[in-house]
Amino acid sequence: MSKVEQMIDVDVPVRSAYDQWTQFEDFPRFMEGVEDVRQLDDRHCHWRTKIAGVQREFDTEIVDQLPDERIAWRSTGDGIRQKGVVSFQPLDAGHTRVRLAMDVEPEGMAEKTADALGMLDRRVKGDLKRFKGFIEDHDQATGGWRGRIRPKDADTARTSTGTPMGEEPGPMDAGTAPMGEGPGPMREEPGSMGDPDRTRRSSGTESWPLPPGPGDPGLR
Numbered sequence: 744m745s746k747v748e749q750m751i752d753v754d755v756p757v758r759s760a761y762d763q764w765t766q767f768e769d770f771p772r773f774m775e776g777v778e779d780v781r782q783l784d785d786r787h788c789h790w791r792t793k794i795a796g797v798q799r800e801f802d803t804e805i806v807d808q809l810p811d812e813r814i815a816w817r818s819t820g821d822g823i824r825q826k827g828v829v830s831f832q833p834l835d836a837g838h839t840r841v842r843l844a845m846d847v848e849p850e851g852m853a854e855k856t857a858d859a860l861g862m863l864d865r866r867v868k869g870d871l872k873r874f875k876g877f878i879e880d881h882d883q884a885t886g887g888w889r890g891r892i893r894p895k896d897a898d899t900a901r902t903s904t905g906t907p908m909g910e911e912p913g914p915m916d917a918g919t920a921p922m923g924e925g926p927g928p929m930r931e932e933p934g935s936m937g938d939p940d941r942t943r944r945s946s947g948t949e950s951w952p953l954p955p956g957p958g959d960p961g962l963r
Contacts, residue, residue: 749842750841750842755838760878762884764814773876801822815827843867847863
């Protein structure tokens, strides 16, 4: 797998930076090659991308999420193989360091060539710069979700639904704090996994309830 790690400082409070990152359907507005992201539930998203001229669709699952600290994910099923974690470090009341680390398995000659040329690293660096411009221009997040997802939640869903999880986490294991940081307090936020009346996330004035069922289907 190819590994990439980039970070950037954004001029917004940590809550704003984190909340914006939970708005996955906004990713095409600042992520190169991401054409569409569809939120399926709290943990799962369906992606459509076009990178190095190759269009792909795949699903991802959130395996660890702690408000204002980190979001870790991995791909599910066959095809795309990737895992990663984005972490948020408050520098002061109005500035946040965002660090993104990913493991990606390039597929096909075009993607392997792009990886060899360092295009993935430059793309991630560019995505973070565009994220910085996006959140600073808006001054506040377009929405946010403050729920807690623990690694055991993902494991329970895998057992109850039989959903294939793809490759198991490696260096950026869901239960491991990212980049040497401590795991932080295991706090619950309003609308967390223990709140049956929580809503997933909102954009503007819209919000929608979490669908029923023991496990929500497969970057929150």
